[in-house]
Amino acid sequence: MTEAPQILLAHHLKVLRLPTFLREYDKLARQCAAEGVDHVRYLIRLTELELIDRERRMVERRIKQAKFPAVKSLDSFNYKTLPSLNKMLVVDLARCEYVERRENVIALGNSGTGKTHIALGLGLAACQKGLAVGFTTAAALVHELMEARDEKRLLRFQKQLANYRLLIIDELGFVPLSKTGAELLFEVFSQRYERGSTIVTSNLPFDEWTEVFGSERL
Structure with missing residues (x-):
């Protein structure tokens, strides 16, 4: 040639x-x-x-857009350190069928038990299947929501969050939230209900979540 x-x-x-x-x-x-x-x-x-x-x-590109603090796979998780964790359930979740069904995942446990690793691994699995994933901590998300509200771009930011097929919110309850912050965070959960999947990790038992949101109504 x-x-x-x-x-x-x-x-x-x-x-x-x-x-x-x-x-x-x-x-x-x-x-x-x-x-x-x-x-x-x-x-x-x-x-x-x-x-x-x-x-x-x-x-x-999906991994970069997800803004993971670190890229961790489920293969690298040591299940022996957490015998109570149902490995087969985690393997099943990695298929991401729950995302197709718009179901949610809640990972509860003390600090250092591997909740974030599991969440990151599930997020990576979703990226590998071509799904749009977002990762944030509860405190960082609330900060962004309040900043967006103050700058009159809250609706645009909420639409951005809604576009994620899977949104991972880490460390709920780790940092106390203001009343306004809790309401904005709850609105995110409400907007995603049956529209997209959300993974939440928390060191608080579910019955103590009212302390985070400051209201049993929420």
């Missing part, structure tokens, strides 16, 4: 946003020629490489 067609092909592949094609087509063509592979199988191999790389980039 002369230089001019190579330049033109590179241009077309860039316009079509096929970076793996551009990077691999020449090397793979030589390999297929040496192996006697026909042009159809050559194209199949090339498109497979593009699809694999595109999925990898999509997962990386």
Whole structure:
């Protein structure tokens, strides 16, 4: 292939946003020629490489957008440190079928028991399935909500939160919330009810959540 067609092909592949094609087509063509592979199988191999790389980039983008404090997988969790945890339930949750059903997950336990690791692992699993995921702590979320309210962009921020297929709220109850903050946080839960899935981790038993929200009504 002369230089001019190579330049033109590179241009077309860039316009079509096929970076793996551009990077691999020449090397793979030589390999297929040496192996006697026909042009159809050559194209199949090339498109497979593009699809694999595109999925990898999509997962990386989802992980970046989720704003995880650290990327942790469920495979790296030591279940022996928490014998009471139902491993099969966690494995089942990693399939993300609960997200499709718009169900929620609550992880309760003392500090240091691995709740955040499990939540991060489930978030990573959701990213790997192409789902939009967001991660925040309860305190940080309340701070952002109050800031958005003061700057008259609360509705836009609430819509942003609603767009997450899975929203992970870590450390509920770890920091006391003001009455206004608790009301704004409860509104997030209310808006996501049966519209999206939420994972909440907390060191408080469920019956003590009224202390967080400051009202049995909430």
